[in-house]
Amino acid sequence: MSPARSSPERVPARDGQMGSAEPADAHADDGTPQALHVVDPDSSQGAILDAAAECFRDYGFAAASIDDVARALNATKGRIYHHFRSKTDLFFAVYRRGMALNFAAVEPYSAGPSAGEKPLDRLTRMAIAHAIVLMAQMPYQRVLAQGVHMHQTGATTAAQRETLADLIQLRGRYEKMFRDAIADLVAAHALDVDDVPLATRSFLAVLNGSVYWYAPQQDDVAREQIELAIKQVTFALQGLGVNPPHKIFDAWSSDQTSPNTSD
């Protein structure tokens, strides 16, 4: 139903590359899908992204206005439009940075140097890292959830839809890390699930849950997050049908930054 909606297709002309007189060299659009830290966090653009992430989290993409973001920055629209071509582009940049934060947190444990590592330990470390970065970077994570939703609806122009597909693919790669880790467990006969994709979704659903209800309670936020993460990971691993390796939990609790990878 509603095949055309209101605006059929914005900017019918000058589509495709549209690279004429860009105001700044920000948001490099070279076709490098692997590029992660696109924007320097300490730059002015980084501050814009942080403010935008909070606004998108609080009001949602559609309801948050550019003026809201500018107000959160103690600035005006001019500053934002100097760095980002449109509201959608700003959203994409926030999404990209959110995915970069996730990859930076989890990827080290996904492809660790210790090839002889137990598959269960690897999945456990990845899960804890994921659960923690979720709580530590809440605004960005909420934006990620919105981005997935936007993909199914209408994402303005064709060029932007293409960019969104890239971002969704980025998320697909991220989830694939977990799917592969779970599949490794199945291959090692350490686990018996018939539907790995579904199991992966349920696994991540447990860990992602905190995005919608977590708010810091205790003083020691870092420890609180670790404890919550351990509970969630315990639930998720049990859901898969395996007993959680408490040794990993203890190692993580004692060293909050990077748990020792000793067996």
Next chain:
Amino acid sequence: MSPARSSPERVPARDGQMGSAEPADAHADDGTPQALHVVDPDSSQGAILDAAAECFRDYGFAAASIDDVARALNATKGRIYHHFRSKTDLFFAVYRRGMALNFAAVEPYSAGPSAGEKPLDRLTRMAIAHAIVLMAQMPYQRVLAQGVHMHQTGATTAAQRETLADLIQLRGRYEKMFRDAIADLVAAHALDVDDVPLATRSFLAVLNGSVYWYAPQQDDVAREQIELAIKQVTFALQGLGVNPPHKIFDAWSSDQTSPNTSD
């Protein structure tokens, strides 16, 4: 940050009851929090709710316009504003109906007549019913998720915020059914979790996951939904630390409408 936002508080005058010259007797606002089927599904209002649920699902509350809903109905705004006072009220009605669908699906298994029933069987039936109604009534379920999110942001006027609080409380009652069922398992020493609220959230997170990815694949949709639900419930129960009762699954699979409550 951003303490005031754009519109400080819509409709500063005539707040509170604002009951003057209602166009129709629709949307009875008597203070009955227990009322579930507020709107007759086969009426004109029911058709509006269905269309609104699809639009809110597709575009989100903020991005979906009243004209979009009207277009989906092959009608105009007049029809909608004749039955609902505002866009927010329409959203609330959709939310209310979504909760009614959930209660109607799960409540029969929550307070069944068989008091001697095993706690695990009860939770299992509730979980399956919840997972199935989620897939069967997708548009409404997506609206429910949005409603929870709206509660944390700004919900227009003070009177509407009050109504939203009612709806959130309705959802709280719904989740409490599951929390109580899990707490019963703990009390019966059939389960050992230290954090029941967190376990409940993880439990529901697994079941709710399908809202974001489920799309009918096979021809026999009802059977497909049952099979998916069983897989999800298996994961969720294992996450709690209990072995799923396959007897219940088999009974549900053989009789899709209402599983026999025999021992």
Next chain:
DNA sequence: TTGACAACATACTGGGTAGTATGTTCCCTC
């Protein structure tokens, strides 16, 4: 048949917002 009212459709208004066009300031370079 004639009110009268429900159930819409049509036409219009006001406010909010994305995006643009144009200034202004500061810094850096030559």
Next chain:
DNA sequence: GAGGGAACATACTACCCAGTATGTTGTCAA
């Protein structure tokens, strides 16, 4: 020290959309 451009702020426009005011049609009762 002059010029030039990056990094903003200011001012403005065009448009979308929630909400309203009013017109039209059908139906049902008296």
